[in-house]
Amino acid sequence: MKDLRTPLSHVKGLGSAREGTSHFWHQRLTALLLIPLVLWVGFSIAALPADHATLVDWVQNPLVTVALVLLVMAVFYHAQLGLQVVIEDYVSSHARRTLALLTSNLLCLLFGIIGVISVLKISFGS
Amino acid sequence: MSNNNHPVSPHLQIYRLPLTALLSITHRITGVLLSLGSLLLVGLLVAAAEGAEAYQGLIVHFQAWYGQVFLLGLLFSLYLHFCNGIRHLFWDVGYGFELETVDLTARLAIAVAVVLTVATWWVGGAVSV
Numbered sequence: 001m002k003d004l005r006t007p008l009s010h011v012k013g014l015g016s017a018r019e020g021t022s023h024f025w026h027q028r029l030t031a032l033l034l035i036p037l038v039l040w041v042g043f044s045i046a047a048l049p050a051d052h053a054t055l056v057d058w059v060q061n062p063l064v065t066v067a068l069v070l071l072v073m074a075v076f077y078h079a080q081l082g083l084q085v086v087i088e089d090y091v092s093s094h095a096r097r098t099l100a101l102l103t104s105n106l107l108c109l110l111f112g113i114i115g116v117i118s119v120l121k122i123s124f125g126s
Numbered sequence: 127m128s129n130n131n132h133p134v135s136p137h138l139q140i141y142r143l144p145l146t147a148l149l150s151i152t153h154r155i156t157g158v159l160l161s162l163g164s165l166l167l168v169g170l171l172v173a174a175a176e177g178a179e180a181y182q183g184l185i186v187h188f189q190a191w192y193g194q195v196f197l198l199g200l201l202f203s204l205y206l207h208f209c210n211g212i213r214h215l216f217w218d219v220g221y222g223f224e225l226e227t228v229d230l231t232a233r234l235a236i237a238v239a240v241v242l243t244v245a246t247w248w249v250g251g252a253v254s255v
Contacts, residue, residue, distance in 0.1 A: 075164050118168070
């Protein structure tokens with residue numbers, strides 16, 4: 001067999017990207033998780049009257065709080081993984097690609113954190 | 127360049143993309159749009175956490191005509207990405223690769239996205255306006 005990979009590399013199964021299939025797998029897992037969450041949040045928010053008190057009341061329901069935190073985390077993780085693929089496909093210069101990836105990853109993390117903290121702030125009633 | 131008899135890739139400006147190819151690039155575009163749109167969700171949460179005044183300040187824009195147009199577009203993007211994503215999940219486990227099936231599910235994804243958009247919009251209109 002003509003194979004330049006070492007036996008160790010075979011056993012680890014991580015491939016040339018050194019991440020194995022985790023990117024692919026996490027993209028699919030977050031997609032599955034988002035199927036019920038998106039339907040739920042889409043119709044729930046549409047059904048809410050537009051005033052602040054009703055929204056706060058709704059968010060403070062413990063189940064809603066948990067689901068919203070989960071939604072925000074899944075959305076931004078899914079977005080980060082998706083944007084990564086788009087950047088890797090279309091930005092060919094190594095320097096610019098690295099910069100774009102760092103920026104995109106950082107922004108997804110940042111807005112994910114802001115989202116989660118906002119949900120918790122509403123939920124714990126400040 | 128004299129012997130140019132080799133197969134070439136489709137010339138994108140004159141080649142009419144099949145529906146599946148069109149949905150494929152749309153999936154990417156809506157994905158990027160929705161990444162930006164998710165900032166709106168965060169904006170809403172931040173405003174709601176800030177207080178009634180900040181929240182109303184944002185809602186006013188959602189209820190204006192441009193906000194409504196924007197929301198409708200975003201909602202359709204969301205459901206199109208959602209339905210086409212489910213199509214991808216079926217492909218990932220090995221189902222639905224026959225050409226007729228691929229074409230059928232493409233049409234189905236668009237149709238369901240329209241139905242979900244109209245349904246969500248109707249629920250919103252029935253309650254909040």
